[in-house]
Amino acid sequence: MGYAVLHMEKTSGTDAAMSAHIERTIKPKNADESRTHLNRELITFPDGVENRTQAIQHRLDTAGLTRKIGNNQVRAIRVLLTGTHEDMERITSEGRLDEWCNDNLKYLTDTFGRENIVSAILHMDEQTPHIHATLVPIVKGERKRKKKEEQVKKRYRKKPTDIARLCADEIMTRAKLKSYQDTYAQAMSGYGLQRGIDGSEAKHITTRQYYRDLVQQTEQLRTDIGQLRDRKETVQEELRRAKKEVQT
Template sequence: DGRLDGWCNDNLKWLRETYGERNLVSAVLHMDEKTPHIHATIVPIVTGERRKARKEEQNGKKKYRKKNTQDVRLCADDVMVRHRLKHYQDTYAQAMSKYGLQRGIDGSLAKHISTMQYYKELVEQQDSLQENIETLLGLEEEAQKKLKQVKGEINTQKMKSAAVNATTAIADGVSSLLGGSKVKRLEAENEGLKQDIANLQRQVQAEQREQTKMENRHNSEINKIDRSYQQKIAGYDNRLKQIDTYFPIVTELLPIAEQCREVGFTEELTRRIVSLQPVGFKGRLYSKEHKERFRTEHSTATVERNPQENGKFRLCIDRMPILEWFRMKFQELKEKLSVSNTSKEENKPKRGLRL
């Protein structure tokens, strides 16, 4: 009736007065159903002493230092207690009375039924109405048969009189049955049920069409991403083929780079080593074979052609293949430990016999 704006403003006024203007976070008008409605979000900020603390004090329990009763705090319990919920319904009904909205029955035990149960009852009611209509049509057919029987049994004069009376009675009876308010009401309810079912079917079909559109959009996005991915993969493959064709040495040096990282060279030193430059360094290198780190104060790392494998490279330390260099370092460590143990044995005090 053109009062939607006023209704919205009165709702906002009631929300602010009931929960506090600063506690109202949002209020959104929804028009997606038959009845306009508002989704409101509030924050349950309250002031005053906690009910639990006040109750414990009344019961004589140990008292603790009280907090300021005027401090604000979050407490859904104070907002959603039973007497407050009843108060909300009462005050909201008063605020909305000018729009013809009425409060529900106070203390009603009525319960909502599910949507599935509602439509099930509609279908059952439609079947019952259809049966009533079929019964009335059967009564009409039976009345027509009785009329024919009367015409065949009585004489012309009586037949005319009886026919007039029977026709009048039958017409009145049929008119009462088929034209009466009860049948019209049943037929109207039946048409209403058919319309509800048709609307539900259209709604389901619309949702199915929307779901199909959404699936098509998702599939389109997936196909688009897949095509982009395949294009990138093809580009990478083409680039690798070009590298293999024009720079075959890169492929041969990749295992050397991995080996440099495994033994402990940094990214910078690895980059310089695989660029075929002699690189001086000091520090520790790790040997997977001996599970040991071997230290060097000054060594040179180089990449050289492997004479045992044509077209291959090998990593060398001080002109020695790195595996041989590790074995040499391991042997030096063993000899050093052996000399150290021998020295310790010679320096031990010898024990002799005492008389």
């Protein structure tokens, strides 16, 4: 049984640079161009919205935010959803990939809210099928006050609890990140995928570093394959010589 993979990462701005990679307006080194046509957007954009970057901005504009968005404030969270390579290949060969995609969308919308999931693109042109989902961290409720604020004797006016706020930190607390790993593994259990090791010492890496490592691994594999072919030709030549000597 393989592992279910859910990786979350905060972004800066409307993440236009990553949109170029996800939407293939640029050609990644690790992507097979002959399979790029198999990639697809799993979410229908609102009228007038044409791409992921615009979808992020549209959600921010229509969320009913009352506070101005800061220049350094996180506007979106990338979510990478996949599984162990062998298991994703099995799911694809069994004809269950569409079902897997639908269950991933259901998990995202149930967990974060349908309106907050503005894009979800399936990539089939890389080594392992996976989904790049985009979450705009809109939450509701009163902002949690810092300890310094609580110690001040000034009385705060009680604010409505249904006000929409942009707050990535509230979505990505340590406790919630652990909870997502648990609930996502449960949602993927029907595909033979289980949770990664709880409390593992494996270090968290960024999506950019993940792809950088993947490209390096792919290049190393190509080198290894080339060396194996050369060895194969050498062995075949030695075998032909040996056969000739036996015949002689």
